[in-house]
Amino acid sequence: MGQPLATRVWRNWARTATATPQRVCHPRDLHELSADVRRAVADGLRVRAVGSGHSFTPVATTDGVHIRVDALDVLERVVSQADGSTHVTVGAGIRLGALNALLAERGLAMRNLGDIDKQTLAGAISTGTHGTGARLGGLATQVVGAELVTATGDVVQTSATQEPELFELARLGLGTVGVLGTVTLEVVPAYRLEAREEPWLLGDVLEQLDGPDGLVEANDHFEFYWFPHTDRTLTKRNNRVADDVELPLPRVRGWLEDEVIANGAFALANSIATLAPSLTRSVNDIATRTISRRRYTAPSASVFVSSRRVRFREMEYALPRDQVAPVLREIVSWIESSGELLPFPLEVRFAAADDLWLSTAHGRDTAYIAVHQYVRLPYARYFDAVERIVAQVDGRPHWGKMHWLEAERLAELYPRFADAQRVRAQADPDGVFSNPYLDRLLGSPRDAG
Numbered sequence: 525m526g527q528p529l530a531t532r533v534w535r536n537w538a539r540t541a542t543a544t545p546q547r548v549c550h551p552r553d554l555h556e557l558s559a560d561v562r563r564a565v566a567d568g569l570r571v572r573a574v575g576s577g578h579s580f581t582p583v584a585t586t587d588g589v590h591i592r593v594d595a596l597d598v599l600e601r602v603v604s605q606a607d608g609s610t611h612v613t614v615g616a617g618i619r620l621g622a623l624n625a626l627l628a629e630r631g632l633a634m635r636n637l638g639d640i641d642k643q644t645l646a647g648a649i650s651t652g653t654h655g656t657g658a659r660l661g662g663l664a665t666q667v668v669g670a671e672l673v674t675a676t677g678d679v680v681q682t683s684a685t686q687e688p689e690l691f692e693l694a695r696l697g698l699g700t701v702g703v704l705g706t707v708t709l710e711v712v713p714a715y716r717l718e719a720r721e722e723p724w725l726l727g728d729v730l731e732q733l734d735g736p737d738g739l740v741e742a743n744d745h746f747e748f749y750w751f752p753h754t755d756r757t758l759t760k761r762n763n764r765v766a767d768d769v770e771l772p773l774p775r776v777r778g779w780l781e782d783e784v785i786a787n788g789a790f791a792l793a794n795s796i797a798t799l800a801p802s803l804t805r806s807v808n809d810i811a812t813r814t815i816s817r818r819r820y821t822a823p824s825a826s827v828f829v830s831s832r833r834v835r836f837r838e839m840e841y842a843l844p845r846d847q848v849a850p851v852l853r854e855i856v857s858w859i860e861s862s863g864e865l866l867p868f869p870l871e872v873r874f875a876a877a878d879d880l881w882l883s884t885a886h887g888r889d890t891a892y893i894a895v896h897q898y899v900r901l902p903y904a905r906y907f908d909a910v911e912r913i914v915a916q917v918d919g920r921p922h923w924g925k926m927h928w929l930e931a932e933r934l935a936e937l938y939p940r941f942a943d944a945q946r947v948r949a950q951a952d953p954d955g956v957f958s959n960p961y962l963d964r965l966l967g968s969p970r971d972a973g
């Protein structure tokens with residue numbers, strides 16, 4: 525008998541994608557994962573792996589077999605390397621929060637993280653998830669090995685020296701060359717960060733961004749949020765400090781700002797803006813006036829990660845770093861002249877150039893501009909306008925977030941795009957791991973073969 529409909533229906537966090545696969549699998553190890561893929565292929569069904577559904581697009585959807593990887597979440601091994609670094613191998617379905625806890629217990633940590641920890645490791649690396657830091661890359665740059673089940677059901681080990689081309693798409697390839705079973709990360713000794721959060725005027729931030737002593741270079745992790753219809757931002761400077769530097773955040777104040785202001789009052793502000801759009805400017809004005817200064821130290825993961833309970837839609841573009849100020853000024857001016865009323869802030873982050881084929885920071889020091897819209901408000905006109913502005917500086921869209929680019933344009937933006945298409949076509953000539961969204965994004969593997 526087939527699985528009941530209720531257990532098969534799936535939708536993503538942002539409520540922008542749904543799927544009703546014919547079958548759902550929950551493999552607990554590589555052996556079961558391989559059997560699930562083989563059976564799908566024998567039944568003529570397509571396969572998509574799905575993590576925690578935190579991508580904003582239909583990238584993980586399928587009408588064939590959904591492989592939900594949550595049960596692949598064990599710590600397999602921790603190996604000290606001759607060069608002093610440490611490699612940790614974990615099940616690819618582990619949530620980042622659980623991974624951070626496992627690492628902390630062993631005196632270890634990820635080199636950098638994004639804003640939340642609900643994603644699976646596989647999902648996060650597959651879409652190029654990143655945090656901020658001028659000298660640091662996204663999560664996939666921390667991957668040194670990956671074990672995946674390919675379209676033939678075989679288990680293949682990949683790394684910079686084993687199947688290096690396949691490794692490129694295993695560590696950042698939207699699940700197009702197989703289903704990840706385990707991932708090996710290079711991790712670092714646990715560290716503490718001093719967090720410094722301050723309200724700044726947007727003009728001051730843009731003026732002080734660049735140069736060797738600028739905000740981006742002079743901080744390990746710098747980011748800021750700009751609130752539309754105001755000239756105010758929230759800046760975040762997180763820097764490594766020695767383990768004995770203790771600057772605790774008073775418990776009540778931390779809770780008040782994180783839970784009541786960042787989530788509770790923010791939810792209220794968005795509801796007001798939805799019911800009475802004309803109040804959006806006043807709401808943003810009041811919201812930005814409540815931002816206060818905070819300074820505290822804590823283990824890295826708890827500084828990076830916050831909770832996001834207000835649901836939204838998001839588009840994020842990677843730009844050459846030196847373009848961020850002019851692009852942001854153009855977006856600000858479009859918002860003011862367009863009449864769009866936007867209760868959600870824009871987020872600006874930074875990353876070092878890397879050489880991963882499909883990394884949004886491939887070959888260039890990068891700034892990210894993320895635009896958000898509350899889940900109950902229209903987003904298309906705003907996102908479309910921002911997409912047209914960033915196109916002028918060859919912006920590259922985040923692989924897990926909303927955008928309207930297709931293969932032809934993406935090929936112009938990524939120097940190794942044709943190589944990625946070739947490797948995908950070799951690994952999966954029949955498009956077992958494809959869906960219509962991916963075919964639009966990357967072309968059909970049958971055409972590239």
Ligand SMILES: Cc1cc2nc3c(=O)[nH]c(=O)nc-3n(C[C@H](O)[C@H](O)[C@H](O)COP(=O)(O)OP(=O)(O)OC[C@H]3O[C@@H](n4cnc5c(N)ncnc54)[C@H](O)[C@@H]3O)c2cc1C
Nearest residue numbers: 575576577578579638639643644646647653654699704924
């Ligand atoms: C509230 C929120 C905050 C976010 N914050 C950030 C942020 O700070 N920085 C940032 O860069 N992004 C951020 N994102 C985006 C998010 O990190 C990515 O979309 C990420 O892919 C989500 O991981 P997931 O586990 O939900 O994967 P899913 O969305 O479920 O899947 C993503 C992709 O991974 C593939 N996949 C999943 N598991 C496997 C597997 N085992 N093998 C092969 N492929 C697999 C899927 O097929 C799909 O292509 C955020 C998203 C939300 C909703």
